[in-house]
Amino acid sequence: MSSEKKLYTVSIYSENNIGLLNRISAIFQRRHINIESLNISPSEIEGVSKFIFVVNMTEDNVKKIIGQIEKQVEVIKAYYHDLDEIIYQISGLFKIKSELLFEEPQIQNIIKESYARIVTVNKDFFVLEKSGRKEEVVALYDKLSAFGIMQYTRSGLISVTKEEMKISTLLETYNN
Amino acid sequence: MATQTITNKETLTKVTETISGSEAIVRCLIEEGTEIIYGYPGGAIMPVYDELFKYQDKIHHVLSRHEQGATHSAQGYARISGKVGVAIATSGPGATNLITGIADAQIDSTPMVCITGQVFSHLLGSDAFQETDIVGISTPVTKWNCQVTKAEDIPAVMAKAFFIAKSGRPGPVLVDVTKDAQLEKLDFSYEKCTKVRSYNPIPKTDLASLEAAARLINSAKKPLIVWGQGVILSQAEEVFKSVIEKSGIPAAWTILGASAIPTSHPLNVGMVGMHGNYAPNKLTNECDVLIAIGMRFDDRVTGTLSTYAKQAKVIHFEIDPAEIDKNVKTDVAVLGDAKANLDSLLPLLNENTHADWCNKFTELYNIEYDKVIKHDLYPSTKGIRMAEVLKEINIQSKGNAAIVTDVGQHQMIACRYAEFNKTKSNITSGGLGTMGFGLPAAIGAKMAAPEREVVSISGDGGYQMTIQELGTIFQQKAAVKVVVLNNDFLGMVRQWQELFFDKRYASTEMINPNFVAIAEGYYIKAKKVTKREELADAVAEMMASKEAYFLEVCVEKEGNVFPMIPTGASVSDIRLE
Numbered sequence: 001m002s003s004e005k006k007l008y009t010v011s012i013y014s015e016n017n018i019g020l021l022n023r024i025s026a027i028f029q030r031r032h033i034n035i036e037s038l039n040i041s042p043s044e045i046e047g048v049s050k051f052i053f054v055v056n057m058t059e060d061n062v063k064k065i066i067g068q069i070e071k072q073v074e075v076i077k078a079y080y081h082d083l084d085e086i087i088y089q090i091s092g093l094f095k096i097k098s099e100l101l102f103e104e105p106q107i108q109n110i111i112k113e114s115y116a117r118i119v120t121v122n123k124d125f126f127v128l129e130k131s132g133r134k135e136e137v138v139a140l141y142d143k144l145s146a147f148g149i150m151q152y153t154r155s156g157l158i159s160v161t162k163e164e165m166k167i168s169t170l171l172e173t174y175n176n
Numbered sequence: 177m178a179t180q181t182i183t184n185k186e187t188l189t190k191v192t193e194t195i196s197g198s199e200a201i202v203r204c205l206i207e208e209g210t211e212i213i214y215g216y217p218g219g220a221i222m223p224v225y226d227e228l229f230k231y232q233d234k235i236h237h238v239l240s241r242h243e244q245g246a247t248h249s250a251q252g253y254a255r256i257s258g259k260v261g262v263a264i265a266t267s268g269p270g271a272t273n274l275i276t277g278i279a280d281a282q283i284d285s286t287p288m289v290c291i292t293g294q295v296f297s298h299l300l301g302s303d304a305f306q307e308t309d310i311v312g313i314s315t316p317v318t319k320w321n322c323q324v325t326k327a328e329d330i331p332a333v334m335a336k337a338f339f340i341a342k343s344g345r346p347g348p349v350l351v352d353v354t355k356d357a358q359l360e361k362l363d364f365s366y367e368k369c370t371k372v373r374s375y376n377p378i379p380k381t382d383l384a385s386l387e388a389a390a391r392l393i394n395s396a397k398k399p400l401i402v403w404g405q406g407v408i409l410s411q412a413e414e415v416f417k418s419v420i421e422k423s424g425i426p427a428a429w430t431i432l433g434a435s436a437i438p439t440s441h442p443l444n445v446g447m448v449g450m451h452g453n454y455a456p457n458k459l460t461n462e463c464d465v466l467i468a469i470g471m472r473f474d475d476r477v478t479g480t481l482s483t484y485a486k487q488a489k490v491i492h493f494e495i496d497p498a499e500i501d502k503n504v505k506t507d508v509a510v511l512g513d514a515k516a517n518l519d520s521l522l523p524l525l526n527e528n529t530h531a532d533w534c535n536k537f538t539e540l541y542n543i544e545y546d547k548v549i550k551h552d553l554y555p556s557t558k559g560i561r562m563a564e565v566l567k568e569i570n571i572q573s574k575g576n577a578a579i580v581t582d583v584g585q586h587q588m589i590a591c592r593y594a595e596f597n598k599t600k601s602n603i604t605s606g607g608l609g610t611m612g613f614g615l616p617a618a619i620g621a622k623m624a625a626p627e628r629e630v631v632s633i634s635g636d637g638g639y640q641m642t643i644q645e646l647g648t649i650f651q652q653k654a655a656v657k658v659v660v661l662n663n664d665f666l667g668m669v670r671q672w673q674e675l676f677f678d679k680r681y682a683s684t685e686m687i688n689p690n691f692v693a694i695a696e697g698y699y700i701k702a703k704k705v706t707k708r709e710e711l712a713d714a715v716a717e718m719m720a721s722k723e724a725y726f727l728e729v730c731v732e733k734e735g736n737v738f739p740m741i742p743t744g745a746s747v748s749d750i751r752l753e
Binding site: 068075 | 312320373
């Protein structure tokens with residue numbers, strides 16, 4: 001097993017209860033693990049939430065973390081995956097002064113080449129949205145930052161796995 | 177006034193009553209078979225206390241002198257009885273004072289339900305008087321916790337709390353109830369919880385792993401069993417004894433596993449870990465198969481992991497999947513309940529004796545006896561040694577007492593020298609190492625098992641952390657025997673200062689009060705012993721007492737506990753001096 005650190009997603013299927021995020025994030029905090037990104041959303045099963053943490057860890061340690069997370073009463077199942085095992089996306093929003101669109105014609109080329117989408121335009125600012133891999137969003141940021149960005153936000157990573165998760169089957173076995 | 181209504185026409189037996197949330201809490205406790213609870217009243221929990229007053233013939237509430245004492249008493253109650261201990265406190269400081277006991281119960285897998293009052297729900301988050309975010313604070317140290325803001329949720333939450341606390345690997349649960357939820361009415365009916373969708377308390381045993389374990393054990397030439405509290409928690413003592421007797425495998429215990437089989441059992445080779453016995457520590461690094469049962473390879477047990485049992489195949493019987501490979505890599509993991517799995521293992525084992533291997537334990541015991549034990553039990557020093565006190569207690573109790581210890585040198589000495597004939601007889605704070613645990617835990621143990629002799633043994637440091645619980649002993653007439661081994665030092669820290677900090681005794685010397693006068697201030701019979709020749713009679717008098725009794729024994733000031741595995745050393749580098 002690799003003792004080298006790399007990026008993993010920790011995906012958690014759980015009950016949708018107040019306080020569970022606190023309980024889970026405490027597990028990372030206690031071991032001094034920085035959370036690179038986090039997304040919480042409903043899952044494919046009604047009433048079941050899905051957390052996706054991105055962490056930079058060794059496989060040895062991420063396995064132990066999974067054990068500690070699954071131990072929590074309201075967690076149904078937790079998995080870890082490296083980035084090759086998942087299909088993932090992140091999203092970035094860029095708020096930029098509208099006048100730059102006319103003063104800096106390269107911006108229009110950057111938008112076209114990056115396949116970014118213009119969400120809204122008014123006389124003061126326009127908003128670009130770019131979804132994709134983190135590197136693509138960061139590359140767009142790097143290009144645009146030379147001209148000045150009013151606001152920039154990046155979402156947490158969301159992913160689905162290439163393999164089946166079988167949560168419904170698992171829930172059935174718990175219920176029987 | 178309770179009005180009876182029939183809610184379900186099809187099941188006419190299911191009767192509900194309209195009662196207050198606070199009455200519901202007490203009724204839930206009764207439904208769960210709780211007879212004694214430990215706590216301290218205050219503003220936000222007063223409605224529950226009002227109900228406890230009405231139900232005092234069904235539930236005995238013990239007024240502790242500090243909420244920490246209430247949790248430790250609940251722990252002592254749970255540890256000796258196997259039942260869920262219950263502690264109750266008000267919001268704010270009442271709730272935060274529970275935290276040490278909760279953390280202790282979490283790391284030592286003790287089933288406990290804590291109920292805290294909380295400010296009115298409309299005041300939550302407003303920094304109201306005695307408001308604290310106890311759910312947030314207790315999250316990392318509870319198995320589960322929950323805040324209730326509606327009375328109607330109380331029965332289901334309480335049922336879930338008890339189920340989670342006692343099922344699987346037990347642990348503490350906290351239920352925080354806002355004052356409005358206590359005052360509100362609900363239609364009460366109670367149904368015990370037997371299942372939580374997302375919770376799998378006992379993982380399914382893989383039969384193949386059990387068979388693999390049996391094969392490995394049967395082919396082993398030098399097997400060693402290390403057992404922990406899991407044997408006691410799953411009530412596996414009998415089958416465990418059969419397993420070691422049939423297979424002839426020497427077995428050693430962690431501090432929390434102590435007393436699962438009698439000290440005198442020929443295959444009981446003593447305690448593992450930092451101050452454990454010489455033979456099992458040394459031979460951990462010689463065995464060919466290490467069989468861990470219901471234990472978690474704590475660092476105090478393993479010493480440095482990089483040199484721990486590297487030559488051995490490791491089999492781990494464990495209920496908590498998170499413990500597998502956490503500290504020690506396992507060759508065969510057998511998940512599930514220890515009793516169920518040992519029941520299945522027993523018929524698969526070959527009869528064996530391992531005589532030569534067992535002789536090695538005897539040889540090393542003899543070395544430990546000559547170098548350490550003899551000098552502890554029959555010293556030539558002027559001052560009394562701690563082990564002599566244990567020797568006298570053993571003589572008087574014939575090994576039948578429950579020994580409740582605090583944390584430090586006296587704890588290690590008590591675990592090393594106390595004789596245990598009965599299971600659930602060693603009640604101590606293992607994982608958290610909570611000074612102040614002993615005295616209140618002994619109260620809980622004595623009240624849960626009044627037929628048993630309960631001896632609390634503390635040092636002069638830890639004793640003073642919860643000394644106020646003498647008031648509880650007096651008020652409850654709890655016949656606890658309280659021993660303080662007084663060396664006027666925080667002895668274990670002093671020992672480390674002597675060994676590793678060139679004898680710089682930073683803040684470890686204690687100028688102590690008149691302990692006898694303090695005990696007598698609580699109307700508890702008390703005696704102080706300073707000379708060896710007085711010791712036997714004093715212990716005999718204490719043990720014969722029908723009531724609580726306090727005995728201070730002034731022991732040598734700079735006594736050390738050996739053997740010892742220094743921090744960072746290997747178990748086989750255990751020092752005898």
